[in-house]
Amino acid sequence: MRPYLRKMARVGPGLRGEYASTGFCVLRPNADLDPDFLYRYVESQAFEDQVLPLQKGVSYPAVLDREVRSCQIAFPGLTEQRRIVEIIEDHFSRLDAAERSIAAGLEKVEAMVAVALAAAGTGPMTPLTQTADIQGGIQKTPARAPREHPRPFLRVANVTAEGLNLDEIHYVEASDDEVARLSLRAGDLLVVEGNGSPSQIGRAAVWDGSIEGCLHQNHLIRVRPREGLLPEYLEIVWNSPIARRRLSQVASSSSGLHTLSVRKLSQLSFPVPSVADQSAVVSYIQELRQQSRRLTNELLRARTRSTSLRRAILAAAFSGRLTGSASDADRIEELASAAPPGAD
Known part of the structure; x- marks a missing residue:
């Protein structure tokens, strides 16, 4: 397992009886641990801080299965676990919606650019x-x-x-x-x-x-x-x-x-076409391309910010600082701002 890649996934109901590569460590929660709570925990900095120091190797740094399973996880009762997961998912869904909104705007502009390019060829x-x-x-x-x-x-x-x-x-x-x-x-x-x-x-x-x-x-x-x-x-x-x-x-x-x-x-x-018509086509396409670049940069910034906020949400959740109230936003912002450069 290579934890620095930060690639985790939940096995859905559509997969049953399949095999996993030796590159994966499969964690199967018992009856006292909610699967979604475990999944969000292994995404958190608290889990990462435990497994990263265990990595061995230079060209292919990895952690053994038994080392991953030796990591500690503190968890409350199932009712509280599910409440915490619900709060996390609520915050994450807002971030997802913000990213989708910007991405939809970008797709619309890119479609307009494609249409404009297709119609650009006029004249003899x-x-x-x-x-x-x-x-x-x-x-x-x-x-x-x-x-x-x-x-x-x-x-x-x-x-x-x-x-x-x-x-x-x-x-x-x-x-x-x-x-x-x-x-x-x-x-x-x-x-x-x-x-x-x-x-x-x-x-x-x-x-x-x-x-x-x-x-x-x-x-x-x-x-x-x-x-x-x-x-x-x-x-x-x-x-x-x-x-x-x-x-x-x-x-x-x-x-x-x-x-x-x-x-x-x-x-x-x-x-x-005439030079005047060429100039009109150029002005229109350049305007659309500028919009596309602006939205692309905005989406990249939003995704970077979203990554930071997601990690802050998980940190707050697994340190008992998420309550589901409006004050959560201040705690999340505080944790995101305190993250060291390059933490994302």
Whole structure:
């Protein structure tokens, strides 16, 4: 058993006679101990404080079954146990409801983004080669190890489904002529050439120009919009469901590999309305994406806070400080605030 994972579960009535892996310690309460009371107790800090010091091993720290069963649990009569469980579940249900409310709002906004992306493609279909320039990148080889002329270099890892990730930038050796021909400009669309997952083929992000003279890997394809095509609009249409399906189609091959190339991208066409209409689409999608990011961050904060409050509720419950009255909130807040950093 690995208690630091904090993974506990109750066996429901649908499971009877099954076997458990040796990675589990099965605790079966006797007639004097309510199963729900035991379950909530093993989730508590009081139980964790007993078993964590018993862990042995470095790469796979674990506790033996007999050591878990040797832990102490103080419990009142069954009536009081059930009262305590009822209070815990009441508090937990409120936290669950708060999380569900935020999650529902996030799902609604994400659905609106999906609908908006699906409807983004309006205007005459225009070959990509008529509205943008397509360019491959530099292959990273031992000969490209940075020496006299190190140049910043973007890799596939820098282009994520959420946009650019510039936390780690590599460098390659490149001449001034190569930099002049191949360096990125703000507004370039960087397209991932290949991926193990067909659904991720051709994921793209707009280069923000934050690193001057930046080059890109040959597994990234640069699409540079010409006048009349807004980079932000191209990114939106590129990531729309219709375009994603088309990219998946052109990326497939008889060998079963899924890759894109400059030649394959040159076969694509995209709807290109007026610049004014492109700007309207960009403004609407950006507003929805901002709402989605805000709600995502709010949900993450709520879940972190919920974890802290749940542990505080259990601590209060198993130390006799939960009464089921309105004053419980103050005790729970006090315990949550007193928790050391990283306790969650």
